Amino acid sequence: MSLLARLAPHLPYVRRYARALTGDQATGDNYVRVALYHVFHTIWSTTGAQLEDGSGIESQGDASSRLMRIAPRSRQAFLLTALEGFTPSEAAQILSADAHSVERLIGDAQAEIDAELAxxxxxxxxxxxxxxxxxxxxxxxxxxxxxxxxxxxxxxxxxxxxxxxxxxxxxxxxxxxxxxxxxxxxxxxxxxxxxxxxxxxxxxxxxxxxxxxxxxxxxxxxxxxxxxxxxxxxxxxxxxxxxx
The missing domain is CATH 3.40.50.2300 (Response regulator)
Known part of the structure:
Protein backbone atom coordinates (compact mmCIF):
# COMPACT_ATOMS: atom_id res chain seq x y z
CA MET A 1 0.00 0.00 0.00
CA SER A 2 1.35 3.41 -0.98
CA LEU A 3 2.08 6.15 1.54
CA LEU A 4 -0.79 8.22 0.12
CA ALA A 5 -3.21 5.33 0.52
CA ARG A 6 -2.13 4.88 4.14
CA LEU A 7 -2.40 8.58 4.97
CA ALA A 8 -5.64 9.42 3.17
CA PRO A 9 -8.06 7.81 5.68
CA HIS A 10 -6.46 9.79 8.52
CA LEU A 11 -6.60 13.25 6.92
CA PRO A 12 -10.25 13.98 7.83
CA TYR A 13 -9.46 13.23 11.47
CA VAL A 14 -6.34 15.40 11.41
CA ARG A 15 -8.37 18.23 9.86
CA ARG A 16 -11.05 17.81 12.53
CA TYR A 17 -8.45 17.91 15.28
CA ALA A 18 -6.74 20.96 13.77
CA ARG A 19 -10.08 22.77 13.50
CA ALA A 20 -10.92 22.02 17.13
CA LEU A 21 -7.44 23.05 18.25
CA THR A 22 -7.35 26.36 16.38
CA GLY A 23 -11.07 27.16 16.39
CA ASP A 24 -11.18 27.66 12.63
CA GLN A 25 -11.13 25.18 9.73
CA ALA A 26 -9.10 27.37 7.38
CA THR A 27 -6.45 28.00 10.02
CA GLY A 28 -6.38 24.34 10.98
CA ASP A 29 -6.06 23.24 7.36
CA ASN A 30 -3.11 25.56 6.88
CA TYR A 31 -1.30 24.00 9.84
CA VAL A 32 -2.00 20.54 8.43
CA ARG A 33 -0.75 21.58 4.98
CA VAL A 34 2.49 22.99 6.40
CA ALA A 35 2.99 19.84 8.47
CA LEU A 36 2.45 17.54 5.48
CA TYR A 37 5.00 19.41 3.41
CA HIS A 38 7.40 19.32 6.35
CA VAL A 39 7.06 15.54 6.56
CA PHE A 40 7.70 15.23 2.84
CA HIS A 41 10.84 17.36 3.04
CA THR A 42 12.08 15.37 6.01
CA ILE A 43 11.80 12.21 3.92
CA TRP A 44 13.23 13.93 0.84
CA SER A 45 16.28 15.24 2.68
CA THR A 46 17.26 11.69 3.71
CA THR A 47 16.43 9.94 0.42
CA GLY A 48 15.34 11.79 -2.69
CA ALA A 49 17.65 14.78 -2.34
CA GLN A 50 20.61 12.45 -2.71
CA LEU A 51 19.39 11.43 -6.16
CA GLU A 52 19.87 14.88 -7.66
CA ASP A 53 22.90 14.33 -9.89
CA GLY A 54 21.85 16.71 -12.67
CA SER A 55 22.14 14.05 -15.38
CA GLY A 56 20.22 14.83 -18.54
CA ILE A 57 19.43 18.38 -17.50
CA GLU A 58 20.77 20.08 -20.60
CA SER A 59 18.73 17.82 -22.89
CA GLN A 60 15.42 18.66 -21.22
CA GLY A 61 15.31 22.28 -22.29
CA ASP A 62 12.19 23.29 -20.35
CA ALA A 63 11.12 24.73 -17.01
CA SER A 64 12.03 21.49 -15.25
CA SER A 65 15.59 21.65 -16.53
CA ARG A 66 15.94 25.26 -15.37
CA LEU A 67 14.64 24.32 -11.96
CA MET A 68 17.15 21.49 -11.68
CA ARG A 69 20.02 23.89 -12.36
CA ILE A 70 19.10 25.89 -9.25
CA ALA A 71 20.76 24.75 -6.02
CA PRO A 72 18.44 22.27 -4.21
CA ARG A 73 17.68 24.38 -1.13
CA SER A 74 17.10 27.52 -3.18
CA ARG A 75 14.87 25.55 -5.54
CA GLN A 76 12.82 24.19 -2.63
CA ALA A 77 12.35 27.65 -1.06
CA PHE A 78 11.42 29.17 -4.42
CA LEU A 79 8.86 26.50 -5.30
CA LEU A 80 7.27 26.48 -1.86
CA THR A 81 6.61 30.22 -2.07
CA ALA A 82 6.17 30.82 -5.80
CA LEU A 83 4.32 27.65 -6.79
CA GLU A 84 2.71 26.34 -3.60
CA GLY A 85 1.83 29.73 -2.14
CA PHE A 86 3.48 29.40 1.27
CA THR A 87 4.83 32.47 3.02
CA PRO A 88 8.58 32.60 3.71
CA SER A 89 7.79 31.94 7.38
CA GLU A 90 5.78 28.82 6.50
CA ALA A 91 8.47 27.68 4.07
CA ALA A 92 10.99 28.05 6.89
CA GLN A 93 8.92 25.71 9.05
CA ILE A 94 8.70 23.18 6.23
CA LEU A 95 12.42 23.29 5.57
CA SER A 96 13.41 23.40 9.26
CA ALA A 97 15.20 26.69 8.68
CA ASP A 98 14.89 30.26 9.89
CA ALA A 99 12.90 32.80 7.88
CA HIS A 100 15.97 34.94 7.11
CA SER A 101 17.76 31.98 5.53
CA VAL A 102 14.71 31.10 3.45
CA GLU A 103 14.39 34.66 2.17
CA ARG A 104 18.06 34.54 1.18
CA LEU A 105 17.50 31.22 -0.62
CA ILE A 106 14.51 32.66 -2.49
CA GLY A 107 16.62 35.66 -3.50
CA ASP A 108 19.38 33.38 -4.79
CA ALA A 109 16.85 31.42 -6.87
CA GLN A 110 15.32 34.60 -8.26
CA ALA A 111 18.75 35.92 -9.22
CA GLU A 112 19.53 32.73 -11.17
CA ILE A 113 16.16 32.81 -12.89
CA ASP A 114 16.40 36.49 -13.81
CA ALA A 115 19.91 36.06 -15.22
CA GLU A 116 18.73 33.20 -17.44
CA LEU A 117 15.45 34.75 -18.58
CA ALA A 118 16.51 38.38 -19.03
Whole structure:
Protein backbone atom coordinates (compact mmCIF):
# COMPACT_ATOMS: atom_id res chain seq x y z
CA MET A 1 0.00 0.00 0.00
CA SER A 2 1.35 3.41 -0.98
CA LEU A 3 2.08 6.15 1.54
CA LEU A 4 -0.79 8.22 0.12
CA ALA A 5 -3.21 5.33 0.52
CA ARG A 6 -2.13 4.88 4.14
CA LEU A 7 -2.40 8.58 4.97
CA ALA A 8 -5.64 9.42 3.17
CA PRO A 9 -8.06 7.81 5.68
CA HIS A 10 -6.46 9.79 8.52
CA LEU A 11 -6.60 13.25 6.92
CA PRO A 12 -10.25 13.98 7.83
CA TYR A 13 -9.46 13.23 11.47
CA VAL A 14 -6.34 15.40 11.41
CA ARG A 15 -8.37 18.23 9.86
CA ARG A 16 -11.05 17.81 12.53
CA TYR A 17 -8.45 17.91 15.28
CA ALA A 18 -6.74 20.96 13.77
CA ARG A 19 -10.08 22.77 13.50
CA ALA A 20 -10.92 22.02 17.13
CA LEU A 21 -7.44 23.05 18.25
CA THR A 22 -7.35 26.36 16.38
CA GLY A 23 -11.07 27.16 16.39
CA ASP A 24 -11.18 27.66 12.63
CA GLN A 25 -11.13 25.18 9.73
CA ALA A 26 -9.10 27.37 7.38
CA THR A 27 -6.45 28.00 10.02
CA GLY A 28 -6.38 24.34 10.98
CA ASP A 29 -6.06 23.24 7.36
CA ASN A 30 -3.11 25.56 6.88
CA TYR A 31 -1.30 24.00 9.84
CA VAL A 32 -2.00 20.54 8.43
CA ARG A 33 -0.75 21.58 4.98
CA VAL A 34 2.49 22.99 6.40
CA ALA A 35 2.99 19.84 8.47
CA LEU A 36 2.45 17.54 5.48
CA TYR A 37 5.00 19.41 3.41
CA HIS A 38 7.40 19.32 6.35
CA VAL A 39 7.06 15.54 6.56
CA PHE A 40 7.70 15.23 2.84
CA HIS A 41 10.84 17.36 3.04
CA THR A 42 12.08 15.37 6.01
CA ILE A 43 11.80 12.21 3.92
CA TRP A 44 13.23 13.93 0.84
CA SER A 45 16.28 15.24 2.68
CA THR A 46 17.26 11.69 3.71
CA THR A 47 16.43 9.94 0.42
CA GLY A 48 15.34 11.79 -2.69
CA ALA A 49 17.65 14.78 -2.34
CA GLN A 50 20.61 12.45 -2.71
CA LEU A 51 19.39 11.43 -6.16
CA GLU A 52 19.87 14.88 -7.66
CA ASP A 53 22.90 14.33 -9.89
CA GLY A 54 21.85 16.71 -12.67
CA SER A 55 22.14 14.05 -15.38
CA GLY A 56 20.22 14.83 -18.54
CA ILE A 57 19.43 18.38 -17.50
CA GLU A 58 20.77 20.08 -20.60
CA SER A 59 18.73 17.82 -22.89
CA GLN A 60 15.42 18.66 -21.22
CA GLY A 61 15.31 22.28 -22.29
CA ASP A 62 12.19 23.29 -20.35
CA ALA A 63 11.12 24.73 -17.01
CA SER A 64 12.03 21.49 -15.25
CA SER A 65 15.59 21.65 -16.53
CA ARG A 66 15.94 25.26 -15.37
CA LEU A 67 14.64 24.32 -11.96
CA MET A 68 17.15 21.49 -11.68
CA ARG A 69 20.02 23.89 -12.36
CA ILE A 70 19.10 25.89 -9.25
CA ALA A 71 20.76 24.75 -6.02
CA PRO A 72 18.44 22.27 -4.21
CA ARG A 73 17.68 24.38 -1.13
CA SER A 74 17.10 27.52 -3.18
CA ARG A 75 14.87 25.55 -5.54
CA GLN A 76 12.82 24.19 -2.63
CA ALA A 77 12.35 27.65 -1.06
CA PHE A 78 11.42 29.17 -4.42
CA LEU A 79 8.86 26.50 -5.30
CA LEU A 80 7.27 26.48 -1.86
CA THR A 81 6.61 30.22 -2.07
CA ALA A 82 6.17 30.82 -5.80
CA LEU A 83 4.32 27.65 -6.79
CA GLU A 84 2.71 26.34 -3.60
CA GLY A 85 1.83 29.73 -2.14
CA PHE A 86 3.48 29.40 1.27
CA THR A 87 4.83 32.47 3.02
CA PRO A 88 8.58 32.60 3.71
CA SER A 89 7.79 31.94 7.38
CA GLU A 90 5.78 28.82 6.50
CA ALA A 91 8.47 27.68 4.07
CA ALA A 92 10.99 28.05 6.89
CA GLN A 93 8.92 25.71 9.05
CA ILE A 94 8.70 23.18 6.23
CA LEU A 95 12.42 23.29 5.57
CA SER A 96 13.41 23.40 9.26
CA ALA A 97 15.20 26.69 8.68
CA ASP A 98 14.89 30.26 9.89
CA ALA A 99 12.90 32.80 7.88
CA HIS A 100 15.97 34.94 7.11
CA SER A 101 17.76 31.98 5.53
CA VAL A 102 14.71 31.10 3.45
CA GLU A 103 14.39 34.66 2.17
CA ARG A 104 18.06 34.54 1.18
CA LEU A 105 17.50 31.22 -0.62
CA ILE A 106 14.51 32.66 -2.49
CA GLY A 107 16.62 35.66 -3.50
CA ASP A 108 19.38 33.38 -4.79
CA ALA A 109 16.85 31.42 -6.87
CA GLN A 110 15.32 34.60 -8.26
CA ALA A 111 18.75 35.92 -9.22
CA GLU A 112 19.53 32.73 -11.17
CA ILE A 113 16.16 32.81 -12.89
CA ASP A 114 16.40 36.49 -13.81
CA ALA A 115 19.91 36.06 -15.22
CA GLU A 116 18.73 33.20 -17.44
CA LEU A 117 15.45 34.75 -18.58
CA ALA A 118 16.51 38.38 -19.03
CA UNK A 119 14.05 40.11 -21.34
CA UNK A 120 12.64 43.41 -22.61
CA UNK A 121 9.97 44.95 -20.40
CA UNK A 122 7.16 47.36 -21.24
CA UNK A 123 6.05 49.56 -18.33
CA UNK A 124 2.55 51.03 -18.53
CA UNK A 125 2.35 53.61 -15.74
CA UNK A 126 1.24 57.25 -15.77
CA UNK A 127 2.88 58.40 -12.52
CA UNK A 128 6.44 59.42 -13.35
CA UNK A 129 7.94 58.67 -9.94
CA UNK A 130 6.38 55.21 -9.74
CA UNK A 131 7.38 54.47 -13.33
CA UNK A 132 10.97 55.42 -12.52
CA UNK A 133 10.93 53.22 -9.40
CA UNK A 134 9.64 50.23 -11.39
CA UNK A 135 12.18 50.85 -14.15
CA UNK A 136 14.96 50.83 -11.55
CA UNK A 137 13.73 47.51 -10.13
CA UNK A 138 13.54 45.98 -13.59
CA UNK A 139 17.10 47.01 -14.40
CA UNK A 140 18.37 45.74 -11.04
CA UNK A 141 17.13 42.30 -12.08
CA UNK A 142 19.12 42.49 -15.32
CA UNK A 143 16.19 43.18 -17.64
CA UNK A 144 15.91 45.93 -20.25
CA UNK A 145 13.09 48.48 -20.32
CA UNK A 146 12.11 48.60 -23.98
CA UNK A 147 9.51 51.35 -23.48
CA UNK A 148 7.38 53.21 -20.96
CA UNK A 149 3.81 54.27 -21.69
CA UNK A 150 1.37 56.52 -19.86
CA UNK A 151 -1.76 55.86 -21.96
CA UNK A 152 -3.51 53.03 -23.77
CA UNK A 153 -2.45 54.32 -27.21
CA UNK A 154 1.19 54.76 -26.17
CA UNK A 155 1.26 51.18 -24.87
CA UNK A 156 -0.18 49.74 -28.09
CA UNK A 157 2.20 51.83 -30.21
CA UNK A 158 5.17 50.69 -28.09
CA UNK A 159 4.27 47.04 -28.68
CA UNK A 160 3.95 47.65 -32.40
CA UNK A 161 7.51 48.98 -32.46
CA UNK A 162 9.05 46.33 -30.22
CA UNK A 163 7.59 43.12 -28.79
CA UNK A 164 8.29 42.92 -25.04
CA UNK A 165 8.88 39.73 -23.08
CA UNK A 166 7.02 41.09 -20.03
CA UNK A 167 4.42 43.80 -19.38
CA UNK A 168 4.05 45.68 -16.07
CA UNK A 169 0.78 47.61 -16.15
CA UNK A 170 -1.18 50.05 -14.05
CA UNK A 171 -4.98 50.19 -14.50
CA UNK A 172 -5.88 53.89 -14.43
CA UNK A 173 -3.82 55.82 -16.96
CA UNK A 174 -3.06 59.49 -17.63
CA UNK A 175 -5.77 60.35 -20.16
CA UNK A 176 -8.48 58.36 -18.40
CA UNK A 177 -7.80 55.31 -20.55
CA UNK A 178 -7.51 51.83 -19.09
CA UNK A 179 -4.43 49.70 -18.59
CA UNK A 180 -6.73 46.68 -18.63
CA UNK A 181 -7.89 47.58 -22.15
CA UNK A 182 -4.29 48.16 -23.21
CA UNK A 183 -3.29 44.71 -21.96
CA UNK A 184 -6.31 43.11 -23.65
CA UNK A 185 -5.28 44.66 -26.97
CA UNK A 186 -1.67 43.53 -26.48
CA UNK A 187 -2.75 39.97 -25.70
CA UNK A 188 -4.80 39.89 -28.90
CA UNK A 189 -1.53 40.23 -30.82
CA UNK A 190 0.67 37.79 -28.88
CA UNK A 191 0.93 35.97 -25.56
CA UNK A 192 3.11 37.65 -22.96
CA UNK A 193 3.26 37.49 -19.14
CA UNK A 194 1.58 40.46 -17.47
CA UNK A 195 1.89 41.85 -13.95
CA UNK A 196 -0.65 44.43 -12.84
CA UNK A 197 0.57 47.00 -10.31
CA UNK A 198 -2.39 49.07 -9.20
CA UNK A 199 -4.18 50.90 -6.43
CA UNK A 200 -7.47 49.48 -7.74
CA UNK A 201 -7.15 45.67 -7.54
CA UNK A 202 -10.93 45.24 -7.30
CA UNK A 203 -11.25 46.24 -10.96
CA UNK A 204 -9.51 43.01 -11.95
CA UNK A 205 -11.73 40.73 -9.88
CA UNK A 206 -14.28 40.30 -12.67
CA UNK A 207 -13.44 36.84 -14.01
CA UNK A 208 -12.79 38.33 -17.46
CA UNK A 209 -9.53 38.22 -19.37
CA UNK A 210 -6.85 39.24 -18.66
CA UNK A 211 -6.88 37.12 -15.53
CA UNK A 212 -4.79 38.78 -12.80
CA UNK A 213 -2.36 35.92 -12.28
CA UNK A 214 0.11 38.47 -10.94
CA UNK A 215 -1.49 41.37 -9.12
CA UNK A 216 0.43 43.78 -6.88
CA UNK A 217 -1.34 46.46 -4.87
CA UNK A 218 0.08 49.96 -4.47
CA UNK A 219 1.94 51.03 -2.46
CA UNK A 220 4.16 48.07 -3.26
CA UNK A 221 7.25 46.59 -1.69
CA UNK A 222 10.24 46.37 -4.08
CA UNK A 223 10.89 42.74 -3.16
CA UNK A 224 7.29 41.85 -3.99
CA UNK A 225 7.69 43.27 -7.49
CA UNK A 226 11.01 41.48 -7.99
CA UNK A 227 9.53 38.17 -6.88
CA UNK A 228 6.53 38.57 -9.19
CA UNK A 229 8.78 39.32 -12.16
CA UNK A 230 10.83 36.18 -11.54
CA UNK A 231 7.72 34.04 -11.17
CA UNK A 232 5.94 35.51 -14.19
CA UNK A 233 8.88 34.90 -16.49
CA UNK A 234 9.71 31.47 -15.13
CA UNK A 235 6.25 29.91 -15.18
CA UNK A 236 4.77 31.51 -18.29
CA UNK A 237 4.28 28.81 -21.00
CA UNK A 238 5.48 31.02 -23.86
CA UNK A 239 8.72 31.79 -22.07
CA UNK A 240 9.26 28.10 -21.44
CA UNK A 241 8.88 27.28 -25.13
CA UNK A 242 11.21 30.08 -26.19
CA UNK A 243 13.89 28.91 -23.78
CA UNK A 244 13.63 25.30 -24.98
Missing amino acids: TDVLIIEDEAIISADIESLVKELGHNVSATATTHDEAVDAVARHKPGLVLADIQLADGSSGIDAVKDILKKFDVPVIFITAFPERLLTGERPEPTFLITKPFQPETVKAAISQALFFHPTRQKEAA
